[in-house]
Amino acid sequence: MQIYKVGGAVRDRLLHRHISEIDWVVVGASAEQMLELGYRPVGADFPVFLHPQSGEEYALARTERKSGHGYGGFTFFASPEITLEEDLIRRDLTVNAMAEDAQGILIDPYGGQHDLDAKLLRHVSPAFAEDPLRVMRVARFAARYAPLGFRVADETMGLMHELSESGELTALTPERSWKEISRALMEPRPDVFIQVLRECGALQVLLPEVDTLFGIPQPAAHHPEIDTGEHVLSVLRQCAEHQQPLTVRWACLLHDVGKGLTSETEWPRHIAHEVKGLKLIRAINQRCKAPKDCQELALQVGEFHTHSHRALELKASTLLKLLQSFDVFRRPQRFEEFIAACEMDARGRLGLEQRPYPQADYLRAAMHAARAVAVQPLLAQGFKGAELGEALNRERLNVLTAFKADHAAPPSQH
Known part of the structure; x- marks a missing residue:
């Protein structure tokens, strides 16, 4: 033995x-x-x-x-x-x-040992092609070791491509796929995971809504990188550099899938892509069996990320509705994750990675101002039930109106 x-x-x-x-x-x-x-x-x-x-x-x-x-x-x-x-x-x-x-x-x-020295991820034997999960595992290892200069060997990429075309990937259970996706998104280069999957044709099978984004243009004024897919990769890189949690990384991966539904005649603009993308995000969440916290944040970032970019221009009433939609009065942490995802989105643009994002502090301060409205004085005035809720909203709106007056809005960055 x-x-x-x-x-x-x-x-x-x-x-x-x-x-x-x-x-x-x-x-x-x-x-x-x-x-x-x-x-x-x-x-x-x-x-x-x-x-x-x-x-x-x-x-x-x-x-x-x-x-x-x-x-x-x-x-x-x-x-x-x-x-x-x-x-x-x-x-x-x-x-x-x-x-x-x-x-x-x-x-x-x-x-x-030779492949470690050569910085190659290479399959051991042709039996590699018998297990579809290995496509995702290799892409995950590529995401982990990319900072060391590793790449997938050409012959291994060829086998991964064959697996992607074979239909075997569809036999993977959602639970097993999610385990690989979630682990890969937390690696040092989650963007490499997506790139490798795309290169071997697996992204088109596993996450076709994300795969579609490559080649779709965006306005150069806001997105110097132009390509929507490349933008998503950049956002994922920012997530890793800023050590964001899985919820934020998942939301960032899906935040722009609605742009894949824009008619070519409307390019490079993507009017209402936030709302259009919600049905796709719901479908991906369900197909991948993502945890509830990942699902919820992905939907909210998808719907409201442009609200964050225009935060300093929002009316006080819109700002209040945004805060209410996140239930910040009971769950402020989720709004913090939303702000983080939006900041990663703003930084995931070519040449703008270090650009300040004042919207983050603005939204955070607005949340604190609204949360500081006390219920006790309203109860003392005799408000109760639905009337209490209405009075509380009025006070919060008054506070946000005053808050907004104290913050002059510079031109939008998005």
Whole structure:
């Protein structure tokens, strides 16, 4: 029985990166032996066990065979006779198919060290094309390691393209797809994730509403980058640079999908794209089974992001309606995320990445002013029920009117 450290822990040690978790492979052992040693089994599909002390995962060496469609269409076979090399060859990328023995000696049968040095994400074997999930995984790794100069190998991109055209991507469950999308959006270069998916044809299958945006022009006065798809990529880069949470990144990815519905005769203008895009955002949210907080923010950013850009020009009554639509009196955090997404949108324009966004502080101050209106004096005056709500709105409107008078509105930046 031999135990080897495998996969990401080996890769990241060689890259001098932080190691978050360690996976182990056990060669020459049976499930019965693992149980006798005190390991606890995990799940029913894979021969994986938890170490009795550390709780880390130890998997018996196994092979796999394609037996159906999609990510789950595989039959696994574990046996004490299976070698480490046989276990490693079923993995996706050469950089993930390395191992270390107990003495820390590297075992690298498929050239992972060479590909690390060459900064290549390359598949281990032709069996790569049997698992559609690997298209998304490779794009996610590309997003993670792009700052180090990594790229997807041409031959691997070719297999990813074949997978995208095969129809296999449609067999992925929404839950599994969302797991990859959400993790990729939180990588250092989420824009690279979208770029790689687009290059291999997977974006057209997974997020066609986003794929459509590439090649659609916008007014150069507001968008020097012109192309709507390129703008979305820039916004995602800003999200990563400013370490925005997943909710903001998801909203930013979808905020302009309505521009894909604009008739070519109206280009480069996109009148009412905010409202037009809502049905697309709802469809994407549902198809991807995004969490509720991501869904809600995506819809609100889609509908109101131009309100934010024109915040200093909004009437006090419109400003109040905006605050009410976000329920800032009970949930101010969601409005903060909305402001963040809009600022990323404003900064995601060619040459304007460092431009100030005074709308953020303005909206934040307006929210605080409206939230500061006290209910107690109105109760003391005898207001209650619906009348109390109306009186509260009047007071908030008065406060916002005074607030707006104190802030002269400069020309719009959008």
